Structures are given as C-alpha cells and as structure tokens.
Amino acid sequence: MATAAGSPQRTLSVPDQSDDQMTGKPPFEPWGRYPKYNANVVPLQWQSDFPAIVSRYGGMHNGALAVGMGRSYGDVCLLKDGNLMVTTGMNRILGWDPETGILTAEAGMTLAQILDFCVPRGYFLPVTPGTKYVTLGGAIANDIHGKNHHVAGTFGCHVPEFELVRSDGTHLRCSATENPDWYAATIGGLGLTGVITWAKLKMKPIVSRKIDYEGIQFHGVDEFLALTEASKHVEYTVSWIDCSSTGKNFARGVFMQGDHTRNPGELKPSPEPKLIFPIEAPGFMLNSASVAAFNTVFFHKQMKKRVTALQDYEPFFYPLDKVLKWNRMYGTSGLLQFQYAIPWEHAREGTIAILNEVAKSGLASFLAVLKAFGDVPSPGLLSFPQPGITLALDFPIKPGKSFPLFDRLAQMTLEFGGKLYPAKDARMTATQYQKSYPEWQQFLRYKDPLLSSSFWERVTREE
Template sequence: MPETNSVQAPTPTLEVPFESWGRYPTYPARMIPLNWQTDFPAALAGLHNGALPVGMGRSYGDVCLLKGGNLLLTTGMDRLLHFDTETGILTAEAGVTLAQILDFAVPRGFFLPVTPGTKYVTLGGAIANDIHGKNHHVAGTFGAHVTEFELVRSDGSRRICSPTENLDFYAATIGGLGLTGVITWAKLRMKPIVSRGIDYEGIQFHGIDEFLDLTRQSEHIEYTVSWIDCASTGKNFARGVFMQGDHSKVPAELKPSPEPKLVFPFDAPGFALNHATVSLFNTAFFHKQLKPRVVALQDYEPFFYPLDKVLHWNRMYGKNGLLQFQYAIPWESAREGTIAILQEVAKSGLASFLAVLKAFGDVPSPGMMSFPQPGITLALDFPIKADKSFPLFERLADMTRDFGGKLYPAKDAAMTAAQYQTFYPQWEQFARYRDPMLTSSFWERVTGDRPTL
C-alpha cells in the first residue's frame, strides 16, 4: 500500500496571479505546494476563503481557479509507486502527469486506457474532470479505468474509494472537479501495446450527414475524431476530415518520446486570429490531404497530441486569452443541434481555429457529474473579443440546453448558474459530498455555494 505518513504543513505563498490554459479569467491566489509528506488538514488550518487542489492548470476556464483563495499544488506528489505487469495496474500519486506515465509505461509495452488531447495533465486532474478521448465509444471515460484511489478530507479522514468500497465518494470524486477532497494516489488500469504506431486513416467529408455515415462505419475502430471547418458556408458548410486509427499490431521499438523543443515565443496580436485568417487556415488544412482518403502508419504523438509539440501554444490567441465551448447533445437531437450551432457560429462572424467533432458512445461513466453522454460532442475555441464572444457563448449555451445537451465544465468560463443547474440537475446531490473547505471560482459562479470556514 502506498505510504500515507504526513509530517509537514507547508507555508502558503503570498497571493500571485494564476491562469488556466484559456488565460481567462486570471485570479490571484495563495499557492500551497503539496508532496507525499504533507499534512493536508494542517495545511488548511487557519486559512480563509477556501482551498482547491490543482495540477497543471490545463482546464480552460475557472474550474482550476479560486479568486483570493488557496490553491493546493499537487505537482509535487509525483511518484510512481507500483506497477503490476501482469494486470497492467499502475499505482501513482495524483500529481504525476500523463506524460510521465507514458515515459514509464510505453517502453514497457503499455499505454493510457483513455487520453485527452494533451498529455500535460495530472492523474488527479484527469480523474477530477473525468476526461474523455478519441476512444470514448469503446472505452468510456478515464474514470472507468481507475480501480481505486485514496481521498483525504479536510477533517483528516482518509477513504479508500473504488467500485466496491466507498462507492458514493468514488462516484462523486470522478468528475467532481476536485471538490470532494485531495486524491493522494490512484490505481489506473493500463492497456498493452506492441508499437508506438497508429494505423491511421484520414477521410474527407462534406457535411454532417457524411460525418454521421463515417461514424457508423467506424464503430469497430478504437480511435475516431474529426476536425471540422466552422468558418465556411455554402457548399463547404461543415466540411472536415474524419480521422481514425488503431494501435499497430506489428511489433516495433518502444521508447519514450523526446521532449518538445518548439515554443510559441510571444503573445500574438489580437488581430492575428480573425475570420479571414482562420478561413485561410481551414482551407489549407482541408486540402493538406491531397486525396479524399489517406492511409498511413503514424506515431502516437502526432495522432493524440498534435499541439503538445509546441509549448505555450495558447499564446497564439493573444494576451486576452481564449474561450472554449464544448457540448454533448444526445442522438435524438444531435444532427439538428450540431447544424444549428454551426450555423450560429458562422453567422456570428467569429471563427474557431480548433474545431473538433466526435461521437460519444454509450459506455456509462462511473462519475456522478461526468460530462459525456451518448450523442455528438463539438469543441470550439475563440479568441476573446468581449463584445462578441460572451453574447455568442450565451446563445450557444441556450441552444445546447434547448437541444437537450450540456456543456463541459473543464472547458467553460461563461455558462450561467441557470444553465449549469439545468445541464447538471444532480448538482445538489453532489454538493453533499463537497469537502466543506474546498471550492472553486467555477463552483461559486454556477451554484453560489461557498466554503464553510
């Protein structure tokens, strides 16, 4: 069993600005670094304005922020504790990143069971946001592969949570946005691989109906995702590239990935990403694939993490930052809702540089507050233009609600309390599991609920 001795109570720093990946909003907070020796309850003693465990800060909005509060930095809890090569179960502290896990696991012939579009997130953050990936239709969410974790509460109590022990806290913590306590360590079921390669296929499509046809045809493929052009109209409306792949079954050398060397060096000027430049990029990206269908053996890095090769790529949106919008709309309204929302985006004059379209499957999540549901999910990002972006996001959120869908808290900085409470009517049930000293700017924004100190 992992060590749980607690012998240190860290001293918080003075308040400093802290950004999420979207760089909006930016709030001051006191930083409290954690490691395996930290006495968590002692670290909270005498603090005011609540606390929130955070990892790499890769959420886009304010779920990893706490204005004027205390951020418990988990990245010092970064030990790999045990690995069972027979079962593929890895035990690691919650501050270990997915990149660190891959560096350890890939040379040993194992891969993450579910991965998002960046590997620079912590194990605890992946659980707290119950992240999803390109294989949701066959593997479900990240939490479905977490077999056990330890949860420490501010009163000093420790709970081992699993599908058979403390199931209520297990369900509340997966997708619980870090509000139920501090995860100290977790067990993750890895999957075996024999190669870094992905048997990749890229297929151009024109319109949502062709996307849906490809989705149905690829149900047996493990990984599927689409880039979609949300700037074009007319005959090019909703064109895109459908990307699918499986882990190669041909044995090949397994080695860690090199560290990225490219860095986006400065904040791009606010005018750099506009409708015209995004339209040009979209046209070039669509036609980069010279044939309607391309087959290739691709390394897993560009397949799963194309943006990770450029550090600080969020700077290209300028110093004002970016807003992310991601919905999940159930199948009965998915086609109609997706077309309507894409039309609304096109009408707004704003254009998303990174637009990702995918089908969610029906593998249930173990998390009480998890985002995915069977249907279509669309993720869009926009540079912040205060006079246009926020009114657009409010309209898109209302449309999502009207089509029976919901938004992803990890990507949000704009939904209203009324919208959130409609999307997640179980929030009051979940609130009973929130640690009384833990909160976030997101939670306070969408519920009005505050810590009891």
C-alpha cells in the same frame, strides 16, 4: 504488486507549467487565460497531506482547491483570493504490476510522466485527452474523455481505486465496492470532495508506438454521421471540422481514425518538446480571414479523399503538445472554449444549428473538434459525456462579440437537450449548469466544506 525499479522515485520535470504560478505570484490563470484571479499558491509536496496544509494556513481562509497543471480552460481550476494547492510535487510511482498493467501513482503525476514510464514497458493510457500535460488527479476530477469514448468510456472507467483525504483528516479508500458513493462523487467531482493522494490506473497493452491511421475528407454533418456509423469497430475516431465556410463547403472536415498497430515496433519514451510559442501574439492575428485561410489549407493538405499511414502516437493524440505555451497565439486576452454534448435525439439538428450560428457570427474557431460519444456509462456522478455528438470550439476573446456568442450557443445547447463541459467552461450560468447537471444537489452531500472553486461558486449561486 511489484514496485517500480524496486522503490518509489522522483519522476520527470514538468515542461509545460508556468514557473510564476508555482511560486505564489498572482494572478493565477487557466489555460484559456481567462479569467485571471489572485490566489495564494501552496505547493502540496508528496510528504505533506491536506489536513496539515489546512492547519498551517489557518483553516484555509477563503477556501482551498487542489490544482495540477492548470490546463482546464476556464475557472474550474481557479479560486479567487483563495488557496490553490498545487499537486505536481506529488509525482511518485508507488507500484507497478506488469502482469495486470495496473499502475499505482501519486495524483500529481502527469499523463506525460505515466507514458514515459509505461510505453517502454508495453502499455499505453486507457483514455487520453488531447494533451498529456494533465495530472492523474485532474484526469479523475474532470473524468476526462478521449478519441475512444465510444468503446472505452471515460477515464474514470479505468481507475479501480484511489485514496481521498478530507479536510478533517479522514482518509477514504474509494472503489466500486469500498465507499462507492465517494468513488462516484469524486470521479468528475471537479476536485471538490477532497484531495486525491494516489490512484490506480489500468493501462492498455501495446506492441509499438505506431498507430494505423486513416484520414477521410467529408462534406457536411450527414457524411460525418455516416463515417461515424461505419467506424464503430475502430478504437479511436475524431474529426476536425471547418466552422468558417458556408455554402457547399459548410461543415466540411477530416474524419481521423486509428488503432494501435499490431505489428511489433519501437517502444521508447517521447523526447521532451523543444518548441515554445515565442511571443504574445497580437489580437488581430486570429481573425475570420486568417482562420478561413488556415481551414482551407488544412482541408486540402490531404490530397486525396482518403489516406492511410503508419503514424507515431504523439502527432495522433497530442498534435498541439509539440509547441509549449501555444495558448500565447491567442494573445493576452486569451481564449474561450465551448464544448457541448447533445444526445442523439437532437444531435444532428443541434449540431447543424450551432455550426450555422458560429458561421453567421464571423468569429471563426481556429481549433474545432467533432466527435460521437458512445454509450459506455461513467462511474462518475457528475460526468460530462453522454451518448450523442460533442463539439469543441476555441475562440479568441473579442470584446463585445465573444461573450454574446457564447451565451447564444449555451442556450441553444440546452434547447437541444445538451450540456456543457465544466473543464472547458468560463461562461455557463447557474441556471444552465443546474439544468444540465441535476445531480449537483445530491453531490452536495460529498463536497468538502473547505474546498471550492470559482466555477463552483459561479454555477451554484442563486440567480
């Protein structure tokens, strides 16, 4: 395998991380800013290893958890009064094969850093979420998905091999053929099987930064489903949906689809974002009236029912990344994200029922994303996606209103045979998790005894 630039080297800075959280100042908060827990923050440098850190900190009092950018919305990246081992210092490229497109990198490297290396070389991420500020290890641990799930599956489908270090010093090379049980448990294993030190990632060849984009307005879930069926041949599909409107405008939205253009064009790294959300927005700013007004403007900014354009990949995949610390717009109370996957058998009726419940609540979601999951199986034991519909909603936290709504939506999801996404969750009960992920008991055989998270402690305790 060819190495990058002849030898490993330090990569780019991490522009969207909180300096306070990297220096051990409590509390540590997730991207949703709820909950906030005190923790001992330990930088896990590239020359260090997990067992050495365990020894240094006396067996990791109150447990430990490896975290990257902290971009999970809930408490999957938290450990109350525990030890958070931040991996972003482990960010070297270890190898690059331009013939196969296989990148080998340390697990603390971000997707942004991977793109800056690979795009000029004619390669793109095989799967990407809505932000590039997540680490390679975090992407594996949460088995993230993207706009191309219906054709490419989850992130784990494109990770042929990685190294896992256990707290007892054991080093395991994991793949579909070598330690395959540990491979399956770690992909989507929420960082609880050990510390991923490096991984291989099969990149996707491209000839340009551009995306052949098409946006199509729709009214209602049935039109969304018809567009989904008609666009199975398109690699990337996703929809913005209006959750605040009722009547004739109920479930209106914009279906967005695209493919990497086949016309050769510019290939260069993206500039670092310069915009930063400047203030902690007051809690009253995001209310039902302001969100409804935004939704109306967003829907009608597309003057025609169907538009096409040649679009750079940054606004197509990462529209929110251009403004750093955008979570401040939800104020100091933070936000809750709710994301479900409901199987096709009940996907239509479940989605309509949940959208009706949201509209009835008056707690409008500012960012609402609707998409169909495909049937490409994940190699992960606890992976979230399943064939059907997924809906992701962001809500500002309103005391006395948000939590009861989330409890109702979660229960409705289970009644329709669905499940919730741990990386986005801050409210799921133990009963709800264990019903959604019955494999959790099998997973216990692979969990590292010194690793835990506030999420795991919440969803595995007896009720």
